[in-house]
Amino acid sequence: MSTKLKHIRHAPEDNRESDVDSTHLAEAEQTDLVKSLALSFRENEPESAKLLVSHIHSADLADVFELLDGQTRKWLTNLLRDSLDPDLLPELEGQAFDDVISVLDTSEIAEAVTSLDMDDAVYVLDEIGSSKQQQDVLDTIAVDERILIEQAFTYPQDSAGRMMQKNFIAVPSFWTVAQTIDYLRSEEKLCKDFWEIFVVDPQHHPVGTMPLSWILRSETDVKMSDIMAVEQSLIPVEMDKEEVVYSFRQYNLVSAAVVDYAGRLVGMITVDDIVDVMEEEAEEDILALAGVREGDVNISIGEIARTRFGWLLVNLGTAIMASVVIAMFGADIEKLVALAILMPIVASMGGNAGTQTMAVTVRALASKEITPANAHRIVGKEFIVSLINGVLLAAIMGIFAGVWFDNTQLGLVIAAAMVINLAVAGLSGILVPLGLDKLEIDPAVSSSVFVTTITDVIGFLAFLGLAAVFLI
Amino acid sequence: MSTKLKHIRHAPEDNRESDVDSTHLAEAEQTDLVKSLALSFRENEPESAKLLVSHIHSADLADVFELLDGQTRKWLTNLLRDSLDPDLLPELEGQAFDDVISVLDTSEIAEAVTSLDMDDAVYVLDEIGSSKQQQDVLDTIAVDERILIEQAFTYPQDSAGRMMQKNFIAVPSFWTVAQTIDYLRSEEKLCKDFWEIFVVDPQHHPVGTMPLSWILRSETDVKMSDIMAVEQSLIPVEMDKEEVVYSFRQYNLVSAAVVDYAGRLVGMITVDDIVDVMEEEAEEDILALAGVREGDVNISIGEIARTRFGWLLVNLGTAIMASVVIAMFGADIEKLVALAILMPIVASMGGNAGTQTMAVTVRALASKEITPANAHRIVGKEFIVSLINGVLLAAIMGIFAGVWFDNTQLGLVIAAAMVINLAVAGLSGILVPLGLDKLEIDPAVSSSVFVTTITDVIGFLAFLGLAAVFLI
Numbered sequence: 034m035s036t037k038l039k040h041i042r043h044a045p046e047d048n049r050e051s052d053v054d055s056t057h058l059a060e061a062e063q064t065d066l067v068k069s070l071a072l073s074f075r076e077n078e079p080e081s082a083k084l085l086v087s088h089i090h091s092a093d094l095a096d097v098f099e100l101l102d103g104q105t106r107k108w109l110t111n112l113l114r115d116s117l118d119p120d121l122l123p124e125l126e127g128q129a130f131d132d133v134i135s136v137l138d139t140s141e142i143a144e145a146v147t148s149l150d151m152d153d154a155v156y157v158l159d160e161i162g163s164s165k166q167q168q169d170v171l172d173t174i175a176v177d178e179r180i181l182i183e184q185a186f187t188y189p190q191d192s193a194g195r196m197m198q199k200n201f202i203a204v205p206s207f208w209t210v211a212q213t214i215d216y217l218r219s220e221e222k223l224c225k226d227f228w229e230i231f232v233v234d235p236q237h238h239p240v241g242t243m244p245l246s247w248i249l250r251s252e253t254d255v256k257m258s259d260i261m262a263v264e265q266s267l268i269p270v271e272m273d274k275e276e277v278v279y280s281f282r283q284y285n286l287v288s289a290a291v292v293d294y295a296g297r298l299v300g301m302i303t304v305d306d307i308v309d310v311m312e313e314e315a316e317e318d319i320l321a322l323a324g325v326r327e328g329d330v331n332i333s334i335g336e337i338a339r340t341r342f343g344w345l346l347v348n349l350g351t352a353i354m355a356s357v358v359i360a361m362f363g364a365d366i367e368k369l370v371a372l373a374i375l376m377p378i379v380a381s382m383g384g385n386a387g388t389q390t391m392a393v394t395v396r397a398l399a400s401k402e403i404t405p406a407n408a409h410r411i412v413g414k415e416f417i418v419s420l421i422n423g424v425l426l427a428a429i430m431g432i433f434a435g436v437w438f439d440n441t442q443l444g445l446v447i448a449a450a451m452v453i454n455l456a457v458a459g460l461s462g463i464l465v466p467l468g469l470d471k472l473e474i475d476p477a478v479s480s481s482v483f484v485t486t487i488t489d490v491i492g493f494l495a496f497l498g499l500a501a502v503f504l505i
Numbered sequence: 506m507s508t509k510l511k512h513i514r515h516a517p518e519d520n521r522e523s524d525v526d527s528t529h530l531a532e533a534e535q536t537d538l539v540k541s542l543a544l545s546f547r548e549n550e551p552e553s554a555k556l557l558v559s560h561i562h563s564a565d566l567a568d569v570f571e572l573l574d575g576q577t578r579k580w581l582t583n584l585l586r587d588s589l590d591p592d593l594l595p596e597l598e599g600q601a602f603d604d605v606i607s608v609l610d611t612s613e614i615a616e617a618v619t620s621l622d623m624d625d626a627v628y629v630l631d632e633i634g635s636s637k638q639q640q641d642v643l644d645t646i647a648v649d650e651r652i653l654i655e656q657a658f659t660y661p662q663d664s665a666g667r668m669m670q671k672n673f674i675a676v677p678s679f680w681t682v683a684q685t686i687d688y689l690r691s692e693e694k695l696c697k698d699f700w701e702i703f704v705v706d707p708q709h710h711p712v713g714t715m716p717l718s719w720i721l722r723s724e725t726d727v728k729m730s731d732i733m734a735v736e737q738s739l740i741p742v743e744m745d746k747e748e749v750v751y752s753f754r755q756y757n758l759v760s761a762a763v764v765d766y767a768g769r770l771v772g773m774i775t776v777d778d779i780v781d782v783m784e785e786e787a788e789e790d791i792l793a794l795a796g797v798r799e800g801d802v803n804i805s806i807g808e809i810a811r812t813r814f815g816w817l818l819v820n821l822g823t824a825i826m827a828s829v830v831i832a833m834f835g836a837d838i839e840k841l842v843a844l845a846i847l848m849p850i851v852a853s854m855g856g857n858a859g860t861q862t863m864a865v866t867v868r869a870l871a872s873k874e875i876t877p878a879n880a881h882r883i884v885g886k887e888f889i890v891s892l893i894n895g896v897l898l899a900a901i902m903g904i905f906a907g908v909w910f911d912n913t914q915l916g917l918v919i920a921a922a923m924v925i926n927l928a929v930a931g932l933s934g935i936l937v938p939l940g941l942d943k944l945e946i947d948p949a950v951s952s953s954v955f956v957t958t959i960t961d962v963i964g965f966l967a968f969l970g971l972a973a974v975f976l977i
Contacts, residue, residue, distance in 0.1 A: 060873075060876055063876060067879070090756070092756055093755070099874060100874075100876060102879075217718075218722055218723075225718070226716055227718045228716075228717070228718070228759060246698055248721065249686060249717060249720065249721070250689055282780050282781070283565070283568075287776065304776050305757040305759070305776070308753065308754050308757075308779065308783065311783050311787070312754060312872065315790070315791075318787070319794065320868065322794070323794070324857065325861045325864055325865055330869050330875060334886055338893045341858070341890065344857070344861065345854065346901075348853065348857045349898055352849065353905070355849060355853075356846050359849070363845075363846060364842075366845050370839050371835075373831065373848075374828050374831045375828060381820065382820065385817055385820045389795050389817075391795070392791055392792055392794070392795030392797055392800075393802070396791055396792060401532075402571060403802060404532055404536060404572060405532070406535060406572045407539070407572045407573075407802075410574060414806055414809065421807075421810045422810050422813055425814065426818070489849075
């Protein structure tokens with residue numbers, strides 16, 4: 034019995050012609066499809082390529098586009114340009130997006146953007162790198178749609194205003210359930226899928242939320258104001274998207290009203306957009322901790338090299354700093370070469386212990402599990418933890434080094450250096466991200482270079498310094 | 506103008522008494538609240554503590570519980586036991602959960618569990634560590650509810666069966682919209698919030714999905730089978746929760762039907778649970794890459810030390826391995842101490858470059874951006890990227906070392922060693938996670954120890970080996 038997701042294509046009332054059964058692409062099928070498309074490109078068989086991708090869900094097709102090499106991707110875009118599903122565009126990112134856009138002309142992009150939800154339209158325009166092309170596309174869009182999109186661009190990057198849809202449903206609080214249902218049935222231009230409607234006062238301030246299930250389960254003659262949920266999570270239009278995500282998670286929201294500076298309802302954010310933002314944020318954090326700014330596997334080699342080089346250069350600088358510390362003890366190393374052999378152990382154990390504490394701290398800060406309310410208690414805990422593990426590991430390493438080099442004093446020196454360095458590692462692993470967070474610098478991005486520099490320098494200094502005093 | 510989320514407590518029809526306006530807890534308010542509660546505990550003022558937490562949303566209260574120290578947490582639980590909101594329990598995790606449960610007695614836990622949705626009830630029972638207490642609670646629950654919960658436990662850990670709710674709505678496909686609405690209005694025992702209903706055939710196989718907005722916008726005399734979405738993402742009951750998350754993201758789902766081995770509808774998963782799982786997974790990945798098994802800041806010091814020790818011990822082993830490599834060149838280091846000074850640079854640059862590639866690969870594997878369809882192309886890319894950055898950084902370091910020690914040959918040797926080690930780092934950074942993934946070992950957990958061991962050993966070996974041949 035397979036655990037494969039059965040994904041069956043839909044046939045909603047408005048496009049019944051797409052009533053085709055097709056299953057979600059399993060990995061093997063996807064791999065075969067990518068290979069077949071590459072073959073069709075090489076053998077220049079456009080008809081077979083078109084046949085291969087017909088009936089593929091736009092989200093799955095986007096994945097296939099991202100797996101193709103650039104040339105095949107552009108060739109396929111050109112083949113599909115007349116029948117391109119607009120929903121494909123917001124599913125693409127990075128290089129794959131750029132390649133597809135480079136093939137389409139301005140009017141085709143404008144047409145696709147017009148048929149998208151506002152949040153998706155804003156995403157697509159935002160992803161178009163050149164501001165000239167962005168403007169050209171905007172100029173081609175009908176004026177009423179254009180005004181809405183341009184308004185979204187007045188909100189700060191990464192704000193709720195950029196994420197929200199304009200296509201929401203609001204009704205006055207004095208309406209009855211029957212009036213609301215009549216309105217929903219008669220009004221042509223409503224969005225297709227919605228989960229909650231908002232209840233507003235005459236100034237268009239949201240005063241309540243009404244999940245559709247409540248409307249369906251209420252008597253038809255009661256007023257909205259009598260049954261609506263007065264609990265509302267109102268998202269200010271300029272709220273940062275990380276905070277928006279936090280609100281959705283915290284209060285298990287499905288959709289939320291977005292309000293402008295005057296508290297008026299101006300948009301709606303739905304949970305499917307939140308899921309996408311969460312995925313991005315998680316990716317950013319993991320990559321940032323490893324010193325990578327961009328994780329798109331489709332960008333060019335030169336671009337990838339550039340996104341990695343800066344971090345490596347910074348680390349070269351800090352590695353040289355650590356070497357300068359070692360150089361101060363050159364004469365001691367000449368006398369006792371065991372110091373050179375053992376010193377990387379002290380530094381690397383400090384680095385590992387510091388990274389552990391740092392990763393926990395960065396995550397706990399992001400999920401608000403560390404706040405000013407408990408920070409001092411957790412710093413104390415981490416310090417004691419690093420002392421405990423420091424003493425245990427130092428004992429093991431001290432005995433091992435003492436036996437290896439038949440030198441008890443050397444064993445004692447490395448043990449002492451390890452206790453010192455692991456304690457420093459524990460403290461810097463928590464204090465560095467806390468400090469950066471207080472300075473409003475993203476701790477995920479900058480913590481690890483500070484922490485490893487500290488543990489390298491202190492590691493070499495403690496071990497070689499103690500050796501110079503007690504051994505040489 | 507504040508970007509604070511305004512969170513106003515709700516008053517749904519069934520508990521209008523809680524009709525109180527209260528705002529979402531901003532960080533400063535939360536900090537004050539935690540301090541005030543700790544003070545109330547110290548001065549033994551139960552009434553003021555109760556007043557402080559009245560009207561706090563259960564999700565916010567859970568955060569406050571997690572920020573309190575253990576003693577205050579237990580004291581507060583005891584104060585609130587008679588009025589405890591059952592929704593608090595599924596919002597808690599780790600030590601905070603354990604502390605609260607330790608105060609409550611079996612019948613209180615059973616009562617709370619009974620009033621929760623099935624997925625939350627399963628979570629709470631699952632989090633109860635002792636299987637005896639778990640059984641005691643189960644035995645106290647009414648038999649019909651108990652059977653449902655026990656059935657959920659027959660599904661594998663981390664499977665869709667454990668996440669799903671039993672409280673979904675299914676209607677036959679021959680019903681009209683009017684019949685469906687009548688049913689929704691008249692049936693007493695439906696769940697409160699739902700977003701889609703499922704359409705089933707006589708064998709209870711799901712044949713379509715109906716978003717509530719479609720029901721509200723359709724004519725009342727049409728049949729469900731004529732308007733339902735035939736597109737369905739059916740989740741097999743034993744599907745792993747990571748795959749479930751992937752499906753929700755991929756197809757922008759709000760809820761999905763869960764089907765058993767025979768394809769019959771047995772449950773429903775909603776997107777708010779997906780959001781929680783995503784958060785967990787992101788946390789697990791970040792912590793795993795840093796070698797931490799458990800990120801709960803509330804567990805005891807001994808427990809934290811234990812969750813970190815294993816990884817540090819493994820790394821001590823690999824650090825010693827690297828030292829053994831250095832020891833092979835002890836005589837060379839005695840002759841040229843510059844080798845000892847420079848060798849950590851070669852190893853550490855390899856480690857950093859390898860970690861960059863590894864983080865990108867682990868993420869791309871998790872989000873299915875690397876699959877067998879494009880893996881070979883990306884391995885080739887990473888190798889070339891690491892050569893480019895290797896050559897650039899080697900040139901910088903070679904010149905620097907040549908000048909520092911006034912030794913051109915030393916500069917050439919360290920440059921050559923860096924090119925070799927960065928190329929090895931790039932390759933191992935992608936091949937190790939790909940290989941582990943193929944062996945079905947989580948690449949996030951085990952990659953970094955392999956990668957850093959390889960880059961340490963090759964770093965020392967290449968630099969000291971080349972030096973031994975060309976310099977000494």
